[in-house]
Amino acid sequence: MLTRRAFIRRVLQTISGALGAASVAAVVFRRRAAANTKTARWAFLVDTYKCVGCGFCVKACKLENDVPYEANATRTWVERYILTKKGELLIDTPKGARDGFISPNVQLGKNTYREVKPDEIAKAFFVPKLCNQCENPPCVQVCPVGATYQTEDGVVLVDRKWCIGCGYCIMACPYGVRFFHPVYRVADKCNFCYHRISQGMKPACVEACPFGARLIGDLSNPSDPVTQYIMTQRVGVLKEDYGTKPQVYYVGLSKEVR
Ligand code: SF4
Numbered sequence: 387m388l389t390r391r392a393f394i395r396r397v398l399q400t401i402s403g404a405l406g407a408a409s410v411a412a413v414v415f416r417r418r419a420a421a422n423t424k425t426a427r428w429a430f431l432v433d434t435y436k437c438v439g440c441g442f443c444v445k446a447c448k449l450e451n452d453v454p455y456e457a458n459a460t461r462t463w464v465e466r467y468i469l470t471k472k473g474e475l476l477i478d479t480p481k482g483a484r485d486g487f488i489s490p491n492v493q494l495g496k497n498t499y500r501e502v503k504p505d506e507i508a509k510a511f512f513v514p515k516l517c518n519q520c521e522n523p524p525c526v527q528v529c530p531v532g533a534t535y536q537t538e539d540g541v542v543l544v545d546r547k548w549c550i551g552c553g554y555c556i557m558a559c560p561y562g563v564r565f566f567h568p569v570y571r572v573a574d575k576c577n578f579c580y581h582r583i584s585q586g587m588k589p590a591c592v593e594a595c596p597f598g599a600r601l602i603g604d605l606s607n608p609s610d611p612v613t614q615y616i617m618t619q620r621v622g623v624l625k626e627d628y629g630t631k632p633q634v635y636y637v638g639l640s641k642e643v644r
């Protein structure tokens with residue numbers, strides 16, 4: 387007997403063959419999130435000047451959101467950027483920085499490391515990454531069954547009951563923040579800890595960061611300090627030219643960041 391997921395996948399394959407991808411995309415089920423925060427507009431503020439790469443945020447996220455600790459899958463991670471005096475740009479994120487950056491050597495491949503001496507470094511910094519909760523999210527547009535959807539308060543969620551694991555959203559996200567959950571066999575990603583923010587709590591990573599490098603705010607509230615910062619100070623977003631309208635704002639976003 388076919389499981390519901392296998393059945394939907396088979397139906398989609400049939401429809402896709404007959405009508406093409408554009409028609410499949412029209413098979414969308416819309417749901418609304420039952421949030422207490424209907425009028426909120428959630429946004430993140432990440433301060434790269436404050437991040438020290440300790441990885442407490444990554445650990446906290448895994449524990450809070452049922453992401454396997456050992457698996458190479460993570461809803462958030464921290465990248466280390468090193469610009470050498472020779473002009474080389476080295477970037478790594480060993481295990482997503484779950485254990486911090488315990489080695490000064492930069493991991494360039496699975497078993498490839500590059501030793502970088504302090505006097506070689508022109509500039510070094512850390513950049514936490516997470517889902518940008520795009521206002522114009524390509525991942526939502528491509529999901530053929532509406533398992534990925536946007537709430538009224540601006541958070542993009544994945545409904546595990548509906549996801550068929552086709553992976554279209556993983557391919558469509560220009561930020562590489564989605565992954566295939568190794569246990570649930572569905573698409574997964576950061577959701578700003580929606581179960582927490584809907585109840586007036588902070589996301590796990592925000593609470594875990596000892597340096598205040600991660601903050602969440604409500605853009606619909608003009609007196610929210612995060613909103614005031616975003617509206618009045620110099621902040622940047624990732625890949626702005628893609629037109630996705632990311633809702634994760636960065637302080638001190640260096641031009642080298644990808
Ligand atoms: S960052 Fe990727 S997964 Fe998150 S909303 Fe944007 S496109 Fe979707």
Ligand code: SF4
Pocket residue numbers: 436437438439440441442443444464512514594595596597598599600
């Ligand atoms: S917990 Fe804070 S300082 Fe530590 S890596 Fe995460 S964002 Fe950076």
